[in-house]
Amino acid sequence: MTRHLSPLERLPRLPSIVRERVEPYFEALDVMTAVKDPKIFASLGPSGVRGLILQRGKQGVPTLIGSKHKAHFDWSYPSDQPEMLELYRRAKAGQWDGERDLDWSISVDPDNPEVPMVPENFFNADKIREFGIKLTPAEGLRLTHSTVAWMLSQFLHGEQGALLAAAQVTEAVQFFDGKLYGATQVVDEARHVEVFHRYLDTKLDKLYQINDNLFVIIDALMADSRWDMKFLGMQIMVEGLALGAFGMLYRITKEPLLKSLLGRVIQDEARHVHYGVLALREHIRTQLSEAERQEREDWAFEVALLMRNRFLSYEVYEEWFEGLLTRAQWQEVVNTSPGLELFRQVMFSRLVPNLRDIGLLSDRIKPYYAEAGLAKYFDGVSARELDETTMISALDAAGSFEIAAE
Amino acid sequence: MGTLEQLGLALTTPVRRRLEMLRRDLSMVGGRVVLGRRAPVLVDRSHAGARAWAHTIPRRPVRVTRVVHETDEASSFYLEEMDGSPIEFEAGQFLTFSVEVDGVTLRRAYSLASPQLPDEPRHVTVKRMPEGRVSHYLNDHCAEGTILHVLGPSGNFLLPPLSGRPRHAVFIAGGSGITPVMSLLGTVLATEPASRVTLIYGNRRREDIIFAAQLAALRERYGDRLRVDHVLNAPPRGWTGGEGLLDPPTLQQRFDALGLFGDTGPSDEEDVEVYLCGPSPMMQAAHEALRARAVPAASIREERFTQPEARTEARVYSTTPQPMSVQIRGLHADTVVKPGQTLLEAGLEGGIGLPFSCAMGGCGTCKVKLREGEVEMDEPNCLSAAEREAGYVLTCVGHATGPCVIEVER
Numbered sequence: 001m002t003r004h005l006s007p008l009e010r011l012p013r014l015p016s017i018v019r020e021r022v023e024p025y026f027e028a029l030d031v032m033t034a035v036k037d038p039k040i041f042a043s044l045g046p047s048g049v050r051g052l053i054l055q056r057g058k059q060g061v062p063t064l065i066g067s068k069h070k071a072h073f074d075w076s077y078p079s080d081q082p083e084m085l086e087l088y089r090r091a092k093a094g095q096w097d098g099e100r101d102l103d104w105s106i107s108v109d110p111d112n113p114e115v116p117m118v119p120e121n122f123f124n125a126d127k128i129r130e131f132g133i134k135l136t137p138a139e140g141l142r143l144t145h146s147t148v149a150w151m152l153s154q155f156l157h158g159e160q161g162a163l164l165a166a167a168q169v170t171e172a173v174q175f176f177d178g179k180l181y182g183a184t185q186v187v188d189e190a191r192h193v194e195v196f197h198r199y200l201d202t203k204l205d206k207l208y209q210i211n212d213n214l215f216v217i218i219d220a221l222m223a224d225s226r227w228d229m230k231f232l233g234m235q236i237m238v239e240g241l242a243l244g245a246f247g248m249l250y251r252i253t254k255e256p257l258l259k260s261l262l263g264r265v266i267q268d269e270a271r272h273v274h275y276g277v278l279a280l281r282e283h284i285r286t287q288l289s290e291a292e293r294q295e296r297e298d299w300a301f302e303v304a305l306l307m308r309n310r311f312l313s314y315e316v317y318e319e320w321f322e323g324l325l326t327r328a329q330w331q332e333v334v335n336t337s338p339g340l341e342l343f344r345q346v347m348f349s350r351l352v353p354n355l356r357d358i359g360l361l362s363d364r365i366k367p368y369y370a371e372a373g374l375a376k377y378f379d380g381v382s383a384r385e386l387d388e389t390t391m392i393s394a395l396d397a398a399g400s401f402e403i404a405a406e
Numbered sequence: 407m408g409t410l411e412q413l414g415l416a417l418t419t420p421v422r423r424r425l426e427m428l429r430r431d432l433s434m435v436g437g438r439v440v441l442g443r444r445a446p447v448l449v450d451r452s453h454a455g456a457r458a459w460a461h462t463i464p465r466r467p468v469r470v471t472r473v474v475h476e477t478d479e480a481s482s483f484y485l486e487e488m489d490g491s492p493i494e495f496e497a498g499q500f501l502t503f504s505v506e507v508d509g510v511t512l513r514r515a516y517s518l519a520s521p522q523l524p525d526e527p528r529h530v531t532v533k534r535m536p537e538g539r540v541s542h543y544l545n546d547h548c549a550e551g552t553i554l555h556v557l558g559p560s561g562n563f564l565l566p567p568l569s570g571r572p573r574h575a576v577f578i579a580g581g582s583g584i585t586p587v588m589s590l591l592g593t594v595l596a597t598e599p600a601s602r603v604t605l606i607y608g609n610r611r612r613e614d615i616i617f618a619a620q621l622a623a624l625r626e627r628y629g630d631r632l633r634v635d636h637v638l639n640a641p642p643r644g645w646t647g648g649e650g651l652l653d654p655p656t657l658q659q660r661f662d663a664l665g666l667f668g669d670t671g672p673s674d675e676e677d678v679e680v681y682l683c684g685p686s687p688m689m690q691a692a693h694e695a696l697r698a699r700a701v702p703a704a705s706i707r708e709e710r711f712t713q714p715e716a717r718t719e720a721r722v723y724s725t726t727p728q729p730m731s732v733q734i735r736g737l738h739a740d741t742v743v744k745p746g747q748t749l750l751e752a753g754l755e756g757g758i759g760l761p762f763s764c765a766m767g768g769c770g771t772c773k774v775k776l777r778e779g780e781v782e783m784d785e786p787n788c789l790s791a792a793e794r795e796a797g798y799v800l801t802c803v804g805h806a807t808g809p810c811v812i813e814v815e816r
């Protein structure tokens with residue numbers, strides 16, 4: 001799994017009119033050739049084609065994704081997972097109403113510099129300038145508006161994925177207490193879809209299409225028939241990504257409605273990840289062969305890198321800079337932006353310890369994570385050791401509103 | 407690429423679906439490579455339809471437990487919440503009934519007539535009004551077990567707290583204006599042993615008197631603490647009570663007959679309070695008569711929504727959508743009032759938390775200051791002339807005739 005000079009990096013010598021047309025495919029190729037393990041390739045490959053090449057999420061029609069998982073019934077109603085039952089109790093008590101509990105009368109003006117959605121230095125404006133593009137302050141604000149709308153759109157699409165995946169997982173999971181808990185997660189995700197959609201529709205008045213890479217991940221885990229892969233994909237990876245992104249935005253936004261919305265959602269998500277950790281820890285330790293465990297370990301690593309490297313707001317790029325910057329240049333802008341750095345930090349500080357906790361961070365894979373610069377998260381706190389309130393107070397405590405790039 | 411139909415093939419649905427998908431897949435790739443066209447970055451929301459959160463004024467179901475015919479024209483409907491608990495209210499308040507008649511939602515207020523006592527079943531009493539679609543609907547369709555939809559209770563026609571002295575509550579009521587008065591006087595008699603009540607109650611004929619028997623029973627029970635002065639416009643032969651319309655001369659005569667508001671001035675043993683509820687000519691007459699007796703305005707309370715003659719049916723005030731800005735809690739929100747919508751409906755639909763209670767002009771909860779623009783209001787409308795003068799409007803009956811800016815002051 002060594003890094004190589006990517007096809008994308010070799011591309012810039014093409015004339016720009018040709019480059020624009022084929023660049024996305026080289027990028028796709030880049031993503032897929034990075035996956036070396038044939039098993040992982042077999043599991044992610046078809047989703048990669050559907051998402052990156054065929055852009056199934058952007059065709060303007062509903063997407064149908066088949067799944068062959070088995071619904072797991074148990075007619076003896078065992079009390080099998082006290083910790084999950086406890087989560088179920090907490091979830092019932094923690095229900096909120098997206099209609100009643102958020103103040104939708106707050107008016108949001110994303111172009112108002114007094115109440116910034118995200119701080120000014122969210123983007124690496126110097127990089128953009130270096131590439132020869134000057135943005136007026138008003139344009140800068142609108143670019144941030146676009147980016148926030150893009151992020152929230154992806155959250156929304158992710159929440160839809162979570163809603164449907166949580167329902168599948170509730171069918172497939174073999175723990176009875178897990179099914180009860182799972183039902184609350186389905187409701188939670190529906191509420192998240194509701195509030196993000198409402199926010200985008202009524203406050204930002206904009207909705208971006210699903211990002212191709214996000215589509216790949218959702219497609220892969222929805223289509224996988226193995227329940228633990230769904231779990232791993234949804235409860236650990238996508239939820240981890242979501243928590244990272246929510247946490248980042250929660251910390252930096254000054255927009256009061258968005259902040260309270262995210263605060264609510266984060267507390268729900270904290271339970272979701274906790275549940276994922278509980279279910280998988282047990283399963284991976286007791287039910288899987290070492291080969292199967294390794295497969296999941298590699299899969300998680302690839303998906304983590306996919307999330308880290310590829311979640312690059314290309315839709316914003318296409319809207320703003322297509323023809324002005326190359327995709328590689330855009331990558332550089334995003335990758336050096338303080339906002340993204342903070343996002344990665346929050347995301348991996350949650351994700352890596354969770355992988356450790358469920359047994360997918362053995363010494364075998366650690367060097368690869370280390371190579372990707374993630375070793376500093378090896379000893380962090382996992383979701384099992386962190387409840388909803390602690391998570392929010394940790395964010396609040398860390399919550400300097402400015403982005404302090406490391 | 408032609409459509410599949412143009413290929414003239416008879417295809418089964420699953421095959422057609424697959425081919426459709428293939429066509430879309432190919433056109434995604436082909437469009438990009440050949441035509442340099444990429445997928446749009448934004449989701450097309452133009453067909454998304456009405457927003458799921460566009461909410462309307464919330465109403466709740468209540469159950470009719472009993473129907474009692476009070477007169478030929480009026481019936482009482484006993485109500486409880488769906489879980490069987492009594493409806494919480496304060497004496498003098500009303501419920502707004504939201505009824506669908508011929509596909510149109512109509513809202514009308516009916517006062518609870520029961521005293522505010524824990525175990526007393528709650529009821530409203532509804533008299534058929536000529537042309538009154540809701541009153542007819544209720545009288546014709548309600549039976550035990552019927553589910554009705556209500557908002558509230560709302561309203562400020564309430565008993566003020568006692569000042570330390572007992573009160574002498576003087577009620578002047580006309581026709582169905584008796585309903586909140588029944589609640590108020592029943593509550594005073596039952597809960598304030600030292601207070602007393604005088605009721606001047608105007609009707610056309612004896613048969614029209616709603617609650618005649620109940621009032622007689624209260625007389626029996628409370629003796630001198632309750633005086634009831636029936637005044638009939640068309641009295642039967644041998645009638646010994648008051649006669650005439652409740653106009654200023656008749657009222658003066660009744661005041662004299664009852665020894666009310668005499669020259670000696672108010673006593674220091676009790677607080678005299680006057681409560682008015684009835685048709686607007688009666689209300690005006692009462693104000694005039696009371697003014698002539700130097701009764702201070704501060705001791706007069708009135709319920710003004712029950713003026714069926716003043717009701718305007720939903721008119722269209724503007725045929726184009728009008729922008730509305732709302733200043734609320736130091737924040738600022740914008741929305742659009744569609745033709746036929748009230749300001750309240752438009753605000754709620756836009757997710758703005760405008761205050762309201764009765765949603766039919768009767769309680770004043772939705773009062774806002776009109777900062778800019780023009781607003782026309784339906785009747786009934788409980789704003790006083792002074793409030794209208796000062797630029798207040800009720801959003802629940804207000805319609806924008808042009809762009810407007812309103813401010814929620816609380």
Ligand code: FES
Binds near residue numbers: 763768771773
């Ligand atoms: S809400 Fe009662 S008057 Fe408007």
Ligand SMILES: [Fe+2]
Binds near residue numbers: 192269
């Ligand atoms: Fe969620």
Ligand SMILES: [Fe+2]
Binds near residue numbers: 268269272
């Ligand atoms: Fe979730």
